[in-house]
Amino acid sequence: WDREARVRMPVRVWREAMDRHFPGSGWLRLPDEVMDELLAYRSRRALPSWEATVRELLAAAAVEETVR
Numbered sequence: 001w002d003r004e005a006r007v008r009m010p011v012r013v014w015r016e017a018m019d020r021h022f023p024g025s026g027w028l029r030l031p032d033e034v035m036d037e038l039l040a041y042r043s044r045r046a047l048p049s050w051e052a053t054v055r056e057l058l059a060a061a062a063v064e065e066t067v068r
Contacts, residue, residue: 038050
């Protein structure tokens with residue numbers, strides 16, 4: 001992750017590659033400070049994956065909505 005390569009590629013090719021290697025997945029682009037906060041949250045709770053991190057945050061948000 002410490003290098004950058006610029007490659008012109010049709011969007012169709014990119015999407016096909018992502019679908020082949022990461023089927024049924026989506027991508028989020030987040031600012032570094034948000035990723036740092038998410039990583040700190042994940043580390044504090046010893047969560048095993050980013051999926052587990054997001055699911056826990058969504059569950060907490062759902063509980064908060066229910067309380068309102």
